Amino acid sequence: MGRKAYGKKRNWNLIFGSLILGTMALLAVVSLWYTPFDPNAMNGLWKNTAPGLPHLLGTDHFGRDVFSRVMAGSKNTLLIACSVNLASSVIGAAVGVISGYFGGWLDEILMRVNDAVLAFPSVLLALLVISIFGVGMHNLVFAFVILFIPSYARMMRGEVIRMKAMEYIGSAQAIGMGSWRILWKHVLPNARGTYLASVAIGITNAVLAESSMSYLGLGIQPPTASLGRMLAESQGYMMRAPWSALGPGLAILGIALGAGLLSEGIRVKGQGF
Amino acid sequence: MKKVRSAVGLLALTLFCSVILCGCGDDKNTGSQASNGNVSSSEPTYGGSVVVGIQQDLDSLDPHKAVAAGTKELLFNVYEGLVKPDPTGDYKPAVASDYTVDDTEYTFTLREGITFHNGNPVTTEDIKYSIDRCAGLLDGSGKEPLVSAFSVIKRVDIVDESVVKIILKEADTELLPFLSAAIIPKNSAEDHSFSGTGPFEEVEWKEQESYTIRKNENYWGDPAYLDEVTFKVVANANTAVAEMQAGSIDIYPYMTDEQAASMDGIYNVLEGNMNLVQALFLNHAEKPLDDKRVRQAICYALNREEINTIVAGGRGHLIGTGLFSGFTKYYQSDLTDYYSHSVEKAKELLKEAGLEDGFDLEITVPSNYQFHVDTAQVMTEQLKQVGIRAKIRQVEWATWLSDVYAGRKYQSTVVGLDSTLAPKDMLAKFYQSSSEKDFVNYSNPEYDELCEKAAATTDDDEKIAYYGEMQKMLTEDAVSAYVMDPPLLVAVNPKLEGYTFYPLYVMDMAKVYYQHS
Numbered sequence: 001m002g003r004k005a006y007g008k009k010r011n012w013n014l015i016f017g018s019l020i021l022g023t024m025a026l027l028a029v030v031s032l033w034y035t036p037f038d039p040n041a042m043n044g045l046w047k048n049t050a051p052g053l054p055h056l057l058g059t060d061h062f063g064r065d066v067f068s069r070v071m072a073g074s075k076n077t078l079l080i081a082c083s084v085n086l087a088s089s090v091i092g093a094a095v096g097v098i099s100g101y102f103g104g105w106l107d108e109i110l111m112r113v114n115d116a117v118l119a120f121p122s123v124l125l126a127l128l129v130i131s132i133f134g135v136g137m138h139n140l141v142f143a144f145v146i147l148f149i150p151s152y153a154r155m156m157r158g159e160v161i162r163m164k165a166m167e168y169i170g171s172a173q174a175i176g177m178g179s180w181r182i183l184w185k186h187v188l189p190n191a192r193g194t195y196l197a198s199v200a201i202g203i204t205n206a207v208l209a210e211s212s213m214s215y216l217g218l219g220i221q222p223p224t225a226s227l228g229r230m231l232a233e234s235q236g237y238m239m240r241a242p243w244s245a246l247g248p249g250l251a252i253l254g255i256a257l258g259a260g261l262l263s264e265g266i267r268v269k270g271q272g273f
Numbered sequence: 274m275k276k277v278r279s280a281v282g283l284l285a286l287t288l289f290c291s292v293i294l295c296g297c298g299d300d301k302n303t304g305s306q307a308s309n310g311n312v313s314s315s316e317p318t319y320g321g322s323v324v325v326g327i328q329q330d331l332d333s334l335d336p337h338k339a340v341a342a343g344t345k346e347l348l349f350n351v352y353e354g355l356v357k358p359d360p361t362g363d364y365k366p367a368v369a370s371d372y373t374v375d376d377t378e379y380t381f382t383l384r385e386g387i388t389f390h391n392g393n394p395v396t397t398e399d400i401k402y403s404i405d406r407c408a409g410l411l412d413g414s415g416k417e418p419l420v421s422a423f424s425v426i427k428r429v430d431i432v433d434e435s436v437v438k439i440i441l442k443e444a445d446t447e448l449l450p451f452l453s454a455a456i457i458p459k460n461s462a463e464d465h466s467f468s469g470t471g472p473f474e475e476v477e478w479k480e481q482e483s484y485t486i487r488k489n490e491n492y493w494g495d496p497a498y499l500d501e502v503t504f505k506v507v508a509n510a511n512t513a514v515a516e517m518q519a520g521s522i523d524i525y526p527y528m529t530d531e532q533a534a535s536m537d538g539i540y541n542v543l544e545g546n547m548n549l550v551q552a553l554f555l556n557h558a559e560k561p562l563d564d565k566r567v568r569q570a571i572c573y574a575l576n577r578e579e580i581n582t583i584v585a586g587g588r589g590h591l592i593g594t595g596l597f598s599g600f601t602k603y604y605q606s607d608l609t610d611y612y613s614h615s616v617e618k619a620k621e622l623l624k625e626a627g628l629e630d631g632f633d634l635e636i637t638v639p640s641n642y643q644f645h646v647d648t649a650q651v652m653t654e655q656l657k658q659v660g661i662r663a664k665i666r667q668v669e670w671a672t673w674l675s676d677v678y679a680g681r682k683y684q685s686t687v688v689g690l691d692s693t694l695a696p697k698d699m700l701a702k703f704y705q706s707s708s709e710k711d712f713v714n715y716s717n718p719e720y721d722e723l724c725e726k727a728a729a730t731t732d733d734d735e736k737i738a739y740y741g742e743m744q745k746m747l748t749e750d751a752v753s754a755y756v757m758d759p760p761l762l763v764a765v766n767p768k769l770e771g772y773t774f775y776p777l778y779v780m781d782m783a784k785v786y787y788q789h790s
Binding site: 040041042044047048061062063135217221222223232233235236237238239240 | 510511512514515518529531532534535579582583640643646647649650651653654657664665666667
């Protein structure tokens, strides 16, 4: 580590990004087994109490522990963000790689469909899906996956087209290597950095998208905690109990900032190779 | 990177927007409060306009066809019936100047010189048309009355230019409150040229946005103080608070307890009753809610005191049956504690019904009513303790009206029911199996028989006895899990005075005025 520090600038983005996102993820994972209080348990005597003991981040207008809810909310929000990005990045990458590598009419068709989805305002598209299939966590994930595929496809396609012009791909083709083998052995490994960086950005976007949908009352249904819903519910108590907004607000900030820094860190690290 | 930046922008917006809004509002309102502090007299002045926040858009501008309580409470300012309720709940002559009741004959004398907002004088023809329309008698059939209580009307006779007689099929002493149904010009429904006689006249309706009314200069009674009132649709109570703090709403009638506390010192908060029956209404056509034991288990599982403390700050009036205390002599207050909270009893009943492992219950709630959404959240927690896995489904108001109220496609719902002050309007309208509004699908021949008996009798003591029995039946059958008559917390700009509470779900703007300054 010491030697590396002389040769290169330390990758602060990567370090802080992983730290912040790691903390949030840890909180979320721990909430599966332990939260200081039951995140949904209400207590009429403890309504809107300020941060302190035993309620570290205070309580909301139902007397629920904000810290426990932030933990549970982060879990739900991150769960959505991760599943959305896992699904949409795999599908999106597949579409992008195929369309970029093979080109021709296949590329035309895939990319025009892609453009059509992209042309829709994102919130409107999500609203459309939810009004057809109804509110609920699964439908929300489904809506976001559709929403997120095009940007992944676009990005991977660009990456593949750039790579196709490189000599090593040409050489591989010259020695008679099959297309799928080239994709698997040469193209995909080289696109890894870009892919990971965009997944990190995707996580940020999904967290914010989930928050705004829940904020509109169309995401996760009460009383289940989600960061966006907590923000929405605490809106009316801003003056009396600002902590009930501060907790989820900071959590969203943490996840978004962490993922953003991580993405930048991965990108820089990728360039270093 | 552009995406990240816009995303961070959005985040910043959600986080700080309301802070900034609150900040601005604060300054402005502290200012107005200071000036208010100097004025101690509250002499009424004429003129000025106010903006009133409302929770939902109007469902219809047709005064006879509007079904939503939130619409009727506004139209109260524009339309009047032959009679009209006053703040004590008595029905006083309005379009009629006088009336006499003689068993099956109601005789009304038209008020002299009264005109519609369109300038035309009200005639007895208009009265006949309006009553006929509500009774479904326009085509002579009387089959589909818009006001179900009017099915008792046989015909409307015009005696002369100023006297109208309503002839009933049988005596009905409860008809008077229903005769507050709007009087509109003859044939006005055909081209939607409605016109009323109230203290305010309609200016315009912007869908999903606002409804504006202005003072009727030729009003027959005490004229309104304000020149103009705009009812502005505010999506939720939280937005309303922000708007009030910014000073863009003068009156907002549906504050939650905590919000009311946050308005302290900025706006005056007045407290009354909403005059609603708030309950977890259960659809008897849905399994397992068709089982009385399951419904009773739900009643036992709910801790209404806790609900009251958490969502209403303890200011609501708990009820145990389908009427609220505004019904005075008819209301059975001793049923309130019939189901006192007991987790054991609830579990026992579920076990008897073969549901010891609990069951899934979907609670549909109109998302614009914060109060009902909050109530549903507390209920979800309480039901969990007896093993009932409740899930909340928020729907828009229009969807609620079409799917739940009209379509009866729901399992359970939290909402409040309003009514005129005739007990029939609650007890027969919502629970008699033949009623179109029996949206809980309650069907009990004994109950139906009582409904008929209560309607038929003209003896008040008998009537009270019948309605008492009906309320008892509603409670014992656990037709729905009745919760409370919620408190009505009205935030009012401190410059305004005269906001008056009624024992009914109405909002009377004619009595509101700006203080002399």
